[in-house]
Amino acid sequence: VQLVESGGGSVQAGASLKLSCAASGLAFRTYAMGWFRQPPGKEREFVAAVNWSGGSPTYADSVEGRFTISKDNARNTVYLQMNSLRPEDTAVYYCAAVRSYTVVRGRAGYDFWGQGTQVTISS
Secondary structure: OEEEEEOOEEEEOOOOEEEEEEEEOOOHHHEEEEEEEEOOOOOOEEEEEEOOOOOOOEEOOOOOOOEEEEEEOOOOEEEEEEOOOOHHHOEEEEEEEEEOOOOOOOHHHOOEEOOOEEEEEEO
């Protein structure tokens, strides 16, 4: 199984970025997907997740209304559209996969992880 994130970068506050996570080596349609992030010097934290079909999106309070997660089963890819970015969104962003039909929020519930992509927001 391989999860490869892309789309990170350095932007100013208020800008937008769209992260992608391309999955291979798994039956993508049967996997729930999530995005997590790890700010400098902090624990990895939940950002957003969807169920196997891309439904039931759920978000951390800190990103609700600004970030949108989507899952494209035809392209084996999950996305994270990030708008109105803030300096506190600076982190390494990871996608994760778990064989589940329902949404999974907990970090421990995921089976596979990508290598991460850096997002840096300057004020």
